[in-house]
Amino acid sequence: MIRLSPQDCELLNRIQSDFPLDSHPFATIADQLGMSEAAVLARLQELEQAGAISRFGAVFTPNVAGASTLVALAIPEEDIEQTAELVNAMAGVNHNYLREHRYNLWFVITGRDRTELDDRLRHIQQAAPYPMLDLPMEQPYHIDLGFAL
Amino acid sequence: MSDSASRPETAEPIERQIVTALQGGLPITRHPYRQLSQQLGIDEDELLQRMQQMLDEGIIRxxxxxxxxxxxxxxxxxMVVWDIEDTAVDAVGAAIGELDYVSHCYRRPRQPGWPYNLFAMVHGKSRDEVDGKIEQLREYVGAGYRGHTALKSSRILKKTGLRLRPGET
Structure with missing residues (x-):
């Protein structure tokens, strides 16, 4: 487990959202935090190397650039490994998790539109004929601005 | 802002190319946008303006x-899933979606054998910590409560950002 100093938390919390859209963004961040730009860059590069940062960049809004849904499958224990691999390899699948429940495999699947999504779900049901939930988002209640560390 | 006519004709509009390039992430360097703009063959200013527009339009969150x-x-x-009275679910979602330990909160349709219509993701460093948070959530839910269950993730099999291949819209 990677341990963060209070200054690391301050830095990561500051840049989870509202990252400056200008030519020299880390200098702006450094000014706000009373650090030097070189120190900010060096620490973030270290944290990235250590695996503390999943990614840096733009987070896109779901269902604006296409269609997506949350899918759950209830897979018998002995078939989980094989089915999980198969699902992972399918086009449009991301955020694939095993969860402790009768519905034990949970993933998000994306497509160009709902028609392509339905094709992909049919394909999954052919390869993995287990009880399936198709749970598209109807309403978000949270503006995802990151998660306070 | 440079004009798209100054670039060679490509099948893909520049917005689409920017989305695709951004999905690879930005570098942690002094001029992250400049590096990306060079990769795309456009001015840094044009990239910044187009990204600002995507933020304003809600394409970039x-x-x-x-x-x-x-x-x-x-x-x-x-993943804590709740069965909330239909008349109460929007108010409950708005209230718990604001809590700092809830990272995502969505309404989704019920299904046969699946009565839950509200999903909230809760994160913590110990089982006790997350159990305490779920107890707090239970108090926010109030009178519209009909049931809930919590699904712990036992393994992450794949975690990527939203990835679209070129050509997908």
Whole structure:
């Protein structure tokens, strides 16, 4: 487990959202935090190397650039490994998790539109004929601005 | 702002190319946008303006880092699903979606054998910590409560950002 100093938390919390859209963004961040730009860059590069940062960049809004849904499958224990691999390899699948429940495999699947999504779900049901939930988002209640560390 | 006519004709509009390039992430360097603009063959100013427009239009939700919560010790990540009266679900969702320990909160349709219509992701460093948070959530839910269950993630099999291949819209 990677341990963060209070200054690391301050830095990561500051840049989870509202990252400056200008030519020299880390200098702006450094000014706000009373650090030097070189120190900010060096620490973030270290944290990235250590695996503390999943990614840096733009987070896109779901269902604006296409269609997506949350899918759950209830897979018998002995078939989980094989089915999980198969699902992972399918086009449009991301955020694939095993969860402790009768519905034990949970993933998000994306497509160009709902028609392509339905094709992909049919394909999954052919390869993995287990009880399936198709749970598209109807309403978000949270503006995802990151998660306070 | 440079004009798209000054670039060679490509099948893909520049907005689409920017989305695709951004999905690879930005470098942690002094001029991250400049590097990306060079890769795309456009001016840095044009890239900044187009990204600002995508933010304004809601195509980009945010720009920043996504920490690896699991590596930082948040080992208990629960999807808490609630069965809430239809008339109360929007008010409950708005209230718990604002809590700082809830990272995502969505309404989704019920299904046969699946009565839950509200999903909230809760993260913590110990089982006790997340159980305490779920207890607090229960109090926010109030009179519209009909049931809930919490699904712990036992393994992450794949975690990527939203990835679209060129050509997908």
């Amino acid at each position: 945010r720009i920043g880092v996504v920490p690896n919560h699991y590596a930082l010790g948040y080992r208990y990540n629960l």
